[in-house]
Amino acid sequence: MTEEIRSQAEQLKELLVRSSPLIEEYTAMVCPECSDVCCRQKHGTFREADRIYLGALGIEIPPSDPERTPEGPCQFMGPTGCVRPRWLRPFKCTWYFCEPLLAALNEGPQKKARQLSAALQEMVDCIYQLEEKVRKGEESEIAVK
Ligand code: SF4
Numbered sequence: 001m002t003e004e005i006r007s008q009a010e011q012l013k014e015l016l017v018r019s020s021p022l023i024e025e026y027t028a029m030v031c032p033e034c035s036d037v038c039c040r041q042k043h044g045t046f047r048e049a050d051r052i053y054l055g056a057l058g059i060e061i062p063p064s065d066p067e068r069t070p071e072g073p074c075q076f077m078g079p080t081g082c083v084r085p086r087w088l089r090p091f092k093c094t095w096y097f098c099e100p101l102l103a104a105l106n107e108g109p110q111k112k113a114r115q116l117s118a119a120l121q122e123m124v125d126c127i128y129q130l131e132e133k134v135r136k137g138e139e140s141e142i143a144v145k
């Protein structure tokens with residue numbers, strides 16, 4: 001693990017931490033009224049990009065509860081919402097904007113919506129750069145071997 005990869009992952013963590021209160025302004029408005037909560041076990045699953053990011057920070061991925069069905073409630077769902085801070089959740093949990101959430105963004109102050117959209121784009125770029133750095137690192141390791 002190079003210092004460059006770790007620092008890219010730290011940058012992504014910082015972005016997730018910084019954007020979370022803004023995202024929560026919208027979820028706090030919309031989610032309490034929801035009758036079909038999206039936090040299902042299949043959505044709380046860590047994927048390749050999540051593994052790269054958390055691995056670069058030296059954080060272990062929690063094992064998936066084998067007793068849960070993919071459509072059932074996510075294992076990280078607590079009585080008042082997700083028990084994991086955003087920067088430790090799968091990226092999908094941050095990317096997903098259901099229709100009511102999108103409507104809240106469209107109907108609310110546009111400056112705030114643009115700010116959130118810019119932060120999400122910055123995260124996507126950051127993940128892409130992280131994946132690229134990891135890929136290049138793997139290629140140069142293979143070349144040395
Ligand atoms: S994000 Fe949308 S689908 Fe998920 S709990 Fe909130 S309102 Fe419901």
Ligand code: SF4
Nearest residue numbers: 039044074077082093
């Ligand atoms: S936000 Fe938390 S509870 Fe919801 S799917 Fe993601 S990890 Fe699970």
